[in-house]
Amino acid sequence: MTPAAYLALVLTVGAVCQLVAYRLRIPSILLLLVAGFGLGQLLSPEKLLGRDVLFAGVSLAVAVILFEGSLSLRFRDLRGLSRSVWRLCTVTVALAWVLITSAAMVAGLPWELALLVGALLVVTGPTVIAPIVRQLRPTRRVSSMLRWEGIVVDPIGAVLALLVFQAIIVGGSEGALATAGLTLVRTVVVATVLSVAVGALLEVALRRYVIPDFLEGVCFLAAAVGAFVLSGALQPDSGLLTVTMLGIYLANRPGLRLEHVREFKENLQILIVGTLFVLLAGRVTPAQVVEVAPTAVVFVTLLVLVVRPASVWLGLLGTEASRAERTLMAFMAPRGIVAASVTSVFALEIEHAAERASERALRGGETPVETLALEADAERLRSLVVESADLVPLVFVTIVVTVAVYGLGVGRLAERLGLATTTPNGVLFAGASTWARQAAEVLGRLGVPTLLVSLAPSEVMQARLAGLRVERTHILSEYAVEDMELAGIGSLVAATYDDDSNSTAVKEFGRTLGSRQTYQLSRQGVGSKDTQRTASRLTGQIAFDPPLTAPELERRVREGMQVRHTRLTDKHSLAQFEEREPDAVHLFTVTGRTARVVTVADPAPQTGVTLVALVRPRV
CATH class of the missing domain: 3.40.50.720 (NAD(P)-binding Rossmann-like Domain)
Incomplete structure (x- = not known):
């Protein structure tokens, strides 16, 4: 099959799955993952598209999704909820990272990978929250908390995973902490400067009618993608934070009309979500799922029953969120496309880091001691590659189970709490x-x-x-x-x-x-x-x-x-x-x-x- 035919098939499968899910009133992500998993056993996306093209496309698509989602984040929606949302995006994230890391270690992962998994899975994401909210139609307060957490925590999780990854690759507590700190500072500075600069240019262009109405969506998309790529060139893996900050900046500029942009992005986001989940699910094989199943059962059980409730209740303690709202938030944390895509990227980066370390070890150091140190580092990273083979299938299983549990069960819980209805009448x-x-x-x-x-x-x-x-x-x-x-x-x-x-x-x-x-x-x-x-x-x-x-x-x-x-x-x-x-x-x-x-x-x-x-x- 040609790449064009394969992409056409993926688009069709994605559209059909989302239509069927809408009719059955179930989360579309479930059908997309199952269909992608089945299609992947017949046609490998990496073989047909190439690994570099696949991951480049996935990265750009995730950037577009986060930019679209962040355009809906207005500070005025936080009236009466500012402390709750702030805690969800800070304290709850920190608690979740510690608890997820602990759960991963209990499930049998080495501590380095447990830290990485903890960072990767603090996210929820608009790709899974938005369809559930659209179907559930909860109160405005709950909807605001879910959307802010889902969109803002995604780039935070990606940056946190980057810091952990850098620390793992460097090795050694002193070197790791220095590298992580420098990376964090560079990431925040680059994201802030770029988002404000690009946002200001777009605002001026819009207010002075430089961009005609029918080109607003396209121009904003091009600007977001350009900012994402430029940010990544200046500081690797800072792009997601940049596009999220760019969207929030534009969404909160007074008097700025973004209706054409939002409408264009909403349609594009639905198309991208269907395609991405089918593609990424196709990279996982049944053998990988069976091999990781014992670890996944323990890990996901702890994630759903212990980690999320504990991190939300402790994080929202003393805020304006009601008891019912905290209860619903404690049982609403499906993982989405950012977790899947970033995990795939970091699994690949670990392999590249091991290859580079092996090449340095072969060249040797200036002294026997340096040579031994290079060989030890190369061996450490090669063993990490073997251990990280289960990362992608583990996250895949986590996504499927959390979407199923939260997506299918949250409706009844929300109705009992009086915060939503699954059948608005x-x-x-x-x-x-x-x-x-x-x-x-x-x-x-x-x-x-x-x-x-x-x-x-x-x-x-x-x-x-x-x-x-x-x-x-x-x-x-x-x-x-x-x-x-x-x-x-x-x-x-x-x-x-x-x-x-x-x-x-x-x-x-x-x-x-x-x-x-x-x-x-x-x-x-x-x-x-x-x-x-x-x-x-x-x-x-x-x-x-x-x-x-x-x-x-x-x-x-x-x-x-x-x-x-x-x-x-x-x-x-x-x-x-x-x-x-x-x-x-x-x-x-x-x-x-x-x-x-x-x-x-x-x-x-x-x-x-x-x-x-x-x-x-x-x-």
Whole structure:
């Protein structure tokens, strides 16, 4: 098979796995790893692509992922959480490193490799956190903590692993500490200077409209990749820290609009994640997994049951994080692509270091003592190469098990703690007019959570008097779009009197809820001619059957119609209901505690649901 055909196959497998995982509501990483592992037994990525090309591509892809993730890290999201996030990225990391190192030594790894594994596995990562958060949809506080920890700790783990690696290669406590300290200083200085310089240039270019809209994503990608490569040239393995700091710098510049960049990067990240996991999983063989299994069982068990809970509870002690939040964080640490890729790179670097040491030993030193020292160092590194053969499969097993345990189990835990729901079934109303308040009351009695959003003081006051959950803000305000709590909400009905706001809200919230779950009222005064109709891409699904405008719905309420619910059964079907209520407006159907918006294209079924409709008053 040619490299082009192989890459096409990998892309296809990655896309299919992510689609199937979405339908099955399971972490996509699991399917990607299993598929990559199976494909790797038939086709070796290293043989088809070459080791140098493979690792170069992996390194660039990981840089893009971290840059994309860091663009979402805004300091304002840390309101009320700054101490918790700071502890997660410092104290918790240090505790985790010590505990993971200890667990690795208990599992049988030599202390040098145990230190390296400890540094590699302090990370979680956006590639595994983001899909779980997208599926779980936890509270804003939990989501912020998970995202900040996942993205910021990745480069910290990579730098920490680099320092440990340098110390291992140098050998000797004094030389190792001096080398590690110098490396750390250089890494931080290079990353800081480059990220601020490149970020400032991009900011100026964006504010002065030097870059056209359609090229923003491409230019920012090129800048991030260029900064990553330049940083690595100035100080090896400093690139991940550089791109992460660059993303955080840009995300927190006031008034800087990055919508085009974020949208471009989000799509690219999904593509890259699918490809990377398939490629890296393909490098592991069944024999390697079987050989490392006894060590992996002990190690991963300690990781899940001891290391993560202890490091989180101790690290977050005395912070603003609630007991429930600490509990959820203690059982949420899946490992991702950074752990896999950096481990593969360092395993290869250990081999290169051993080869270089052997060459120096063959050349000999100036004195017999120096020659003996060079030979001893070469022997030490050769033995380390043998011992490090299990590094990649051990981390592979760790990724699979932690993704499975946390990804499949965290949903129930989050629901019990009241911090998320795996089946969001609530309805968000943009607008709080009379019929919307009545609908929210009826849905609430049926066990469906609702949220009303309105700027009108009278609507907000009446909603609060009715005991409804309401936010006084505009549906397109920065607070509503980016900060409003949407845990438990599954669909949107944009029902304001402003049709343009409704259409924009549908598109904006479609990114979070999915376009399939966002609806708007019928637009006012729209004719049937092409010159009068709104472009289809600028409007969402039209809610209700029959579809009515906001003034028409309010007029019917003024005429005395009310929102009520009716159970549709074999004895009282939809047809019988329509015969009795010919003027009814079908709004929602409720099954269990899940509401579905009724539309002309997707009408209410004849039986088996509870119909929520606007009907004439009972005589």
